[in-house]
Amino acid sequence: MTEAGVCKIKSEYILPEQERRANLNLISDKDKKDILKTASEPPIKKQRLSKKEKKKLSGQNKSRGPTFVHDQSKELCDYLVQCCEGEDIPLCQRENCVCYNFDISGKCPRGLACRFGKSHITENGRNIINKEKYEMYESLGPYTKNQLNKNVQWSLRKRTYNFDLAEKLINHNDAVIKNLTKNENSGQPKKTFGSITDEDIIKLKMEEKRKITWENKLFLSPLTTVGNLPFRRICKEFGADITCGEMAMCSALLQGAPQEWALVKRHKSEDVFGVQLCANNPHLLTKCGQLLQQECDIDFIDLNLGCPIDLVFKQGGGSGLLCRNRVLESCVRNLSDILHIPMSVKTRTGVYKDENIAHSLAPRFKDWGVSLITIHGRSREQRYTKSANWAYIREVAQAASPLPVFGNGDILSYEDYTNFRELAPEVQGVMIGRGALIKPWIFTEIKEQKLWDISSTERFDIIKKYANYGLEHWGSDNKGVENTRRFLLEWLSFLYRYIPVGVLEQPPQKINERPPFYMGRNELETLMASPSAADWIKITEMLLGKVPDGFHFLPKHKANSYN
Secondary structure, X not given: OOOOEEOOEOHHHEOOHHHHHHOHHHOXXXXXXXXXXXXXXXXXXXXXXXXXXXXXXXXXXXXXXXXXXXXXXXXXXXXXXXXXOOOOOOOOOOOOOOOXXXXXXXXXXXXXXXXXXXXXXXXXXXXXXXXXXXXHHHHOOXXXXXXXXXXXXXXXXXXXXXXXXXXXXXXXXXXXXXXXXXXXXXXXOOOOOOOOOOOOOOOOOHHHOOOOOOOOOEEEOOXXXXXXXXXXXXXXXXXXXXXXXXXXXXXHHHOOOHHHHHHHOEEOOOOOEEEEEEOOOHHHHXXXXXXXXXHOOOOEEEEEEOOOOHHHHHOOOHHHHHHOHHHHHHHHHHHHHHOOOOEEEEEEOOOEOOEOOHHHHHHHHHHHOOOEEEEEOOOOOOOOOOOOOHHHHHHHHHXXXXXXXXXXXXXXXXXXXXXXXXXXXXXXXXXXXXXXHHOOOHHHHHHHOOOOOOOHHHHHHHHHHHHHHHHHHHOOOHHHHHHHHHHHHHHHXXXXXXXXXXXXXXXXXXXXXXXXXXXXXXXXXXXXXXXXHHHHHHHHXXXXXXXXXXXXXXXXXXXXXXX
């Protein structure tokens, strides 16, 4: 696979210069000026940046401000806020004001605060409940699991939660690791005295743990910010077999932080669901493993060994653990030993581009109790600037055998999937990240072995479904609507990169190819292909109403799939 290039578009969809200028109505005024200016100026020689400047520009848009500051005074539906005593309740002016939550369950949890309350608020300002529908909805059980229990939150904040088992296990394993390291360095066999039992520490042997069939499964990658519960529901409907929550920091989970516990929530449709943890020491990881296993309904725990973010790396977490062999072994051993469920690890090829180390770690992971390894075919240093190295992924799979290994990187079509599986036949399955963000129907394409020329209307219906799932998950009051909008905009910053099959000259689309400026087959397709954040906001306004005054949006991630 070649590095970043230009995607070939059919000539009838590429705009000549004059038409390009005439069709700037879909683009914001600022972008319009930039495009016209760029088109009329000669190319400028690229300025060389120092390593320090490049590092500062990589990763995330750290300087961005808040998307929208929530005003608590506007918690009620707008047409009720200013209504005074003796006045009649004014009629709602919103068109198509239908509450999704009321429609599916018979009751809106936000009541009078719902932004779409016209469908369930009476003329005298009372909330309507469809009892028959609501009772039927409730009888099916909770649709979202792993809600943070208030008593558990209180004990975590007061530091009264019982972690004795985790502490005993860490002390026991650290002594074992220290002894093994000492004997390995001296070349002497391990010395033992008398009989030692660890029944009070380790309850289950590896072969007694709960099993998951990993072979030939499609695994949706844990995606920070964009891999939320509504998005995972979309991917499940398109055929994802395994889902995993966004990377959760152990320190925040152990403090009972609601925003971190939101990352472990699980929808009823997620039949094989895991939680990904990130920490820089075994104490945090082992306690968190014990806590989640006791308080949540999860099928496996994944340890993050690949996060490239500077803040995490410099503190020794994520890919930073790959540089700390002793601590890495302690983290993996202790977390695996305390769990009754399988434990997996997701790692990169290494930290530096010319020093691959995953193949040497793979056989050790097996000895330490890991059930699955996922290898992202790039180093921490490479980020997304090179194609994934599937030849090396195969080398890792061979070194880890018979431990199952999943490959991850650059899969955007059924053709990519088959090519990479043929290149690395020892790999037992694949994990898909950016490919699912750009086209979540990729799971259907792989299972049905086809290339789907999905229409703009079908794509818009997927976005509409996401908005509804967001209102169900985050709520339909002002705060919930703006949360849904913010996360939808983050997803649209990836989704616009999809190029329709019918527009391509040589399908399928490759993840590292940038398209020229082109027009879609209809206005909606053109709008959805726009790289302008102003147009993504227009799409959200079609579903969630106008944005509040002072609203602005800058995507969190700078990572560009064309690099």
